[in-house]
Amino acid sequence: MTSLTDFLSQPTVQWILLWLLLALVVVLLFVRRPRTLLLSAGKEGRLEISRHALHRLLEACCEQLQGIASARAQVTRSHGKFRTTLRLKVRPDAKLDAIRGYLTEEIAGIYRDNLGLPDEIGPIHIEVVGVLPQADTFSAR
16 A cells, blocks of 8 residues: 555656546536537527426427326437437326337428438337326315
8 A cells, every 4th residue: 555655746747647537527528418519500500408498308309198197308419310219107008009100200201301411210119118107186175
């Protein structure tokens, strides 16, 4: 242990460690994901959407279905394609195959029609992460 503290107390080693730490911070700043996604750019300007807004748009699309209790969306961009992951909590009477087909079409439609990204639609992964009890149709007043 003494040899390690002697080694680390040398000014040359301290400077090297400081520069390595600074380089790591710079690399992390450049590698981090941007807060917005560029949808289109031209001479008229740019159209961007925040990641949070895109996630909420997809979650709202999912939650309008009767069999889905809640949804969480995550969108990543890889090789020019948007990869969408949906984590759903469903109700016991949910028809999962019908939900998968509907959501795949609707989300592709959102990318194509709403966002103007016809060629950038990647895989859409749907994960069921929980089953919630049936919604109570009678409310006590």
